[in-house]
Amino acid sequence: MEVSLDLLLGAIVAGILLGGFYAAVSVGISISFGMLDIVNIAHPAFIILGAYAAYIVNSSFGLDPILTAILMLPVFYLLGAGVYQVYYAVFERRGDEALRGLAFFFGLLFIIEVSLVLVFGVDYRFVEAPYIGPTLRYGAVDLPLRMLVPFAVSMVLVILLQLFLSRTFTGRAIMAVSQDRLALQLMSANPAKIKRVAFGISIATASLAGAFLIIIQPVEPSVGRDYIGRVFAITVLGGLGSFPGMVTAAILLGIVESITATFYGPSWSPAVAFGVLLLTLAFRPSGIMGR
Amino acid sequence: MRAPTFWLVASLVGAAFFGLSLLVPNQYYFQAGYVVLQYIVLATAWNILGGYTGYVNFGVAAFFALGAYSSVALYKLAPLPIPVLVLIGGAVSGVVGLGMGYLTLRLRGAFFSIATLAMAVVMQTLITNWDYVGGSRGAYILRPAQVPILGNYIVYLFLVMLILSVIAIGVARSIERSRLGFGFASIRDDEQAAEAAGVPTLRLKLVATTLSGALMGMAGAPLPYYVTYLDPSSGFSLSYAVNSIAMPLIGGMTNWIGPLVGALFLGTIQQLATVTISSALNLLIVGLLLVGFVVVAPNGIVGLVERLIAAARNRR
Numbered sequence: 105m106e107v108s109l110d111l112l113l114g115a116i117v118a119g120i121l122l123g124g125f126y127a128a129v130s131v132g133i134s135i136s137f138g139m140l141d142i143v144n145i146a147h148p149a150f151i152i153l154g155a156y157a158a159y160i161v162n163s164s165f166g167l168d169p170i171l172t173a174i175l176m177l178p179v180f181y182l183l184g185a186g187v188y189q190v191y192y193a194v195f196e197r198r199g200d201e202a203l204r205g206l207a208f209f210f211g212l213l214f215i216i217e218v219s220l221v222l223v224f225g226v227d228y229r230f231v232e233a234p235y236i237g238p239t240l241r242y243g244a245v246d247l248p249l250r251m252l253v254p255f256a257v258s259m260v261l262v263i264l265l266q267l268f269l270s271r272t273f274t275g276r277a278i279m280a281v282s283q284d285r286l287a288l289q290l291m292s293a294n295p296a297k298i299k300r301v302a303f304g305i306s307i308a309t310a311s312l313a314g315a316f317l318i319i320i321q322p323v324e325p326s327v328g329r330d331y332i333g334r335v336f337a338i339t340v341l342g343g344l345g346s347f348p349g350m351v352t353a354a355i356l357l358g359i360v361e362s363i364t365a366t367f368y369g370p371s372w373s374p375a376v377a378f379g380v381l382l383l384t385l386a387f388r389p390s391g392i393m394g395r
Numbered sequence: 396m397r398a399p400t401f402w403l404v405a406s407l408v409g410a411a412f413f414g415l416s417l418l419v420p421n422q423y424y425f426q427a428g429y430v431v432l433q434y435i436v437l438a439t440a441w442n443i444l445g446g447y448t449g450y451v452n453f454g455v456a457a458f459f460a461l462g463a464y465s466s467v468a469l470y471k472l473a474p475l476p477i478p479v480l481v482l483i484g485g486a487v488s489g490v491v492g493l494g495m496g497y498l499t500l501r502l503r504g505a506f507f508s509i510a511t512l513a514m515a516v517v518m519q520t521l522i523t524n525w526d527y528v529g530g531s532r533g534a535y536i537l538r539p540a541q542v543p544i545l546g547n548y549i550v551y552l553f554l555v556m557l558i559l560s561v562i563a564i565g566v567a568r569s570i571e572r573s574r575l576g577f578g579f580a581s582i583r584d585d586e587q588a589a590e591a592a593g594v595p596t597l598r599l600k601l602v603a604t605t606l607s608g609a610l611m612g613m614a615g616a617p618l619p620y621y622v623t624y625l626d627p628s629s630g631f632s633l634s635y636a637v638n639s640i641a642m643p644l645i646g647g648m649t650n651w652i653g654p655l656v657g658a659l660f661l662g663t664i665q666q667l668a669t670v671t672i673s674s675a676l677n678l679l680i681v682g683l684l685l686v687g688f689v690v691v692a693p694n695g696i697v698g699l700v701e702r703l704i705a706a707a708r709n710r711r
Contacts, residue, residue, distance in 0.1 A: 143505045145453075145512070194690045202504055204689040206451045207644050211689070214637055214682035221675055329633065333516050336509045371531070375520035378513035385510050386498040 110244035115366040116359055117245050123358025124255030125320060127262055127351045128313045129331055130338040135265075135306040137336070138345030139282050140299050142191065146209040147335060148328035149216040150307050154180065154314020155229075155323045156220060162231040169231045170257055173315035177308045184307025187212070188300045196296075213328075220325035228322035236319060254316035259351075261312060265305070266347045278302040282345070330374060337381035343390060398572065402565050409561040413554060425553045429621060431662035432556040433614050437635065438642035438654035439563040440610035443570060444603045445640070446648030449583035450504055454495075454511030455639040457518045458488040458608045460630035462615030467528045467625060470536055477555050477617050484616030485609040492608020493601060500600045519631040533626025536619045552621050556614075563610050567651040570606075579603060611639075634678055638665075641685040647697030656696050 129151060136144040157176050158169040195205040235249040269275035277298045280288050285295045317323060338357055342349035357377055365373045416428065437455060444450050462484030469475055469483065499510040523531045542551045570576045578599045581589035590596045619625045638661065646657025661684065665677050692699050 137505075143508070145509070190690070198693075203445070203449055203451055204644070204693055206505070206508055207640055208686055208689050210453070210637065210640060211682045211685035214678050215686065218675060218679040218682060222679065330516075333509075333513045337513070340506070340509075371524055372520060375517045378517045378520075381513045382498060382510060382517065385502060385506055389502055389506065 111366060112363070114245055115363045117247070118251070118366075119359030119362030120355055121247070121251035121255045121358070122362055123351075123355030124258045125251070125313075125316050126334060126338055126354035126358055128254065128258035128309065128316055130335045130342075130350055130354055131262055131265060131347070132306040132309040132313065133335045133339045134342070134345060134347065134350045135278070135302055135309075138339055138350075139278055140302055140306075141282050142188075142299075142303065143206055144209050144303075144306070145206070145332055145336075146213040146216065147306070147310060148331040149213045150180070150183075150310035151314045151317060151331065152220065152323065152325060152328040153216060154311040155318040156224065156314070157311065158315040158318050159229045159231055159323070162233075163229075166232075168233055169315040169319055170233075170253070170312070173312045176311045180311040181304040181308040183304075185300050185304035187307065188303035191303075192296055192299070217325045217328065224325070226324050226326075228324050229318065230322040231315075231318050233319065250319050254319055257312070258316065261309065262347055262351060265309075269347075274298065274301060279345075333374070333381060334377040337377045337384070340381060340389070341384045398569050401568055405561050405565050409557055413557055416553070417550075422547070422549065425547070425549045427666040429549070429553050429556050430666065431659065432553070432560050433618075434638055434642060434662045435560040435655055435658040436556070436563045436614040437611060437639040438646070438658040439560070439567050439651065440607045440614065441639040442643040442648055442651075442654040443567055443610070444607040446643050446653070447570065447576060447579035447583065448600055448603050450500070450600065450603070451508040451640070452511045452604075452607065453508050453636055453640070454513075454515040455611060455636040456631045456633060457511070457515035458492060458611035459615035459618075459635050460522070460627070461488045461491060461518065462612030463618040463625060463630050464522055464528055465612070466616045466619050467534045467536065470534075470619065471527065477552070477620065481555065481559065481613045481616040485613035488612025488615070489605045489609030491612075492604040492606075495608070496601045496604035500597060500604065515631060515636070519627050522630070523627045529626065531627060533624055533629075534619070536623050536625070538620045538623060548620075552617050555617055559610075559613055563614075564651055564655060566606070566610070567654075571650055575599065575602065634681075637678065637681055637685070638662075641681050643695075645684055645688045645695055647695030649694070650697070653695050653697045660696065 129148075132150075133144065133147050136142045136147065154173060154176070157179075158172045161167050161172040162169050191205065191208065195208065235253050238249050240247040240249065240252070269279055277288060277291070277293045278301070280291075281295050281298050281302070288295050288298065317327075321327075334357065338350060338353045341357070342351070342353035357380060360380070361373045361376045364376050416424065419425075437459065441452060441455060444452050462481075465484045465487045466480045469480060475483075495511065495514055499507045502510075522528060528534055538548055540548060542548055545551045545554065570579070578589070578594050578596075581592070581594050582596050582599060586596055615630075618630070622629070642657035642661050643654040644657070645661060646655065647653030661681065664680060668677050668680060688695060694701075
């Protein structure tokens, strides 16, 4: 196959934009799995929940999906805090989180997905916003606004979270909780409470990621599954819990996927993420920026 | 009960069950029974890895569909009898299980789980892009309407699956009572301590993934002949994964009875729900029961019954 330079350049730019969106999707897992050691495989289902929240508000009130997602942040925060409360009381306190905790989130994934199917059916839903149609063109490079806007907001989100984690007491306590619970208790912070806050934040990011998802593509309840592998691939490749690593990995994966889709056809792109994940796990489990 | 006695009893129970089944005049009974039996095999296979060693496999659908697709591939080459297909399907999935385990089992448990989920998608993408077995369009299988002696083909498939479930349960029980089983339990309880005490943990885990994968592949091999049309999205359906995990968890994971009870219970409920309500509700029921049981009764139905028996003894 002849590789045209324009096509390659276009694929790389599209991949970077896609990667920005992947960063928003993965940031929640980066917190819950990377920092709190909670294997929340239901996270993509919460993202779909966020997408449907944006869809409902957008279709009935015409409100902008990203604005809706920002307004919904507290709701998702509380949802996450509630889920953690159950998880803590039932599994963590008993020291039973490994096997049954995983099964708990797996069940949660199905409950959310099937409930959405029962309420909304399996039709594809989409939102309307002024930036969904137009595209900026620079020579051979296309910058569709529906990719550019999520990319920009997602970068802001990751930077704000990074500042929160490194500059505030609560943020530092979150970083500390997975490293040394006892030391945290000695600093008179309650690990369970810190983890509840952090898990709430991780689910809150699903609200924004969901809005981005439904801006980028039409959504039906089971599309979340495609993201399970992607988010874990990105989180592991990025070195658990490191935001700069996570963003680098997200953009890398976006580029590889986009190039695969351009040159070999989109039906191969799901395998890319998983292939990357398997290779990372087999050869460099600590990730590209792991400690 | 000694192992040979158990095999004998299990075979007799299976034979008696099949004899009784033949008295049922309704065709639908065999259609539904096949699915429940298939879940007994899957749940028991999952439990060999998940229950005995504590490693959660989310990739059940991959092993299962690999067995099914090896049958499809062979169907295009030459017509082979089902038992041969079962053996080949089991071998293929067993080898994949071994490779999978080798790549990921040196890592922490959660990574293994995520990697199995990842493998399911990689396999599905490969099969979707493999035109020889039908690609995304799926493949049709023409099965003979009749078989000698038994008559109806569905009855034959039902019998094959029944034999497979007896084998799966027999294998699971023999493992429990053997050195292998104690090794598995030591991994589940404390892997580091087991390793330090000289248990060859990696080798044992590889045995478990291979056995478990092979049994899942065997359960999948007759599937194309049962459904007569197989496409990747139905072969790799996540409902196989959620069911095979939910059944041992709901039944109880510590011994072979749990997955059997769970599969009978959940499988029957699902068959009833599919007929009477809707099939979308199926997965919701499974999800709710799964979450409900891990929260309220972590040791499953078997654990509940054991507690009741203990309470009754104490009262006396």
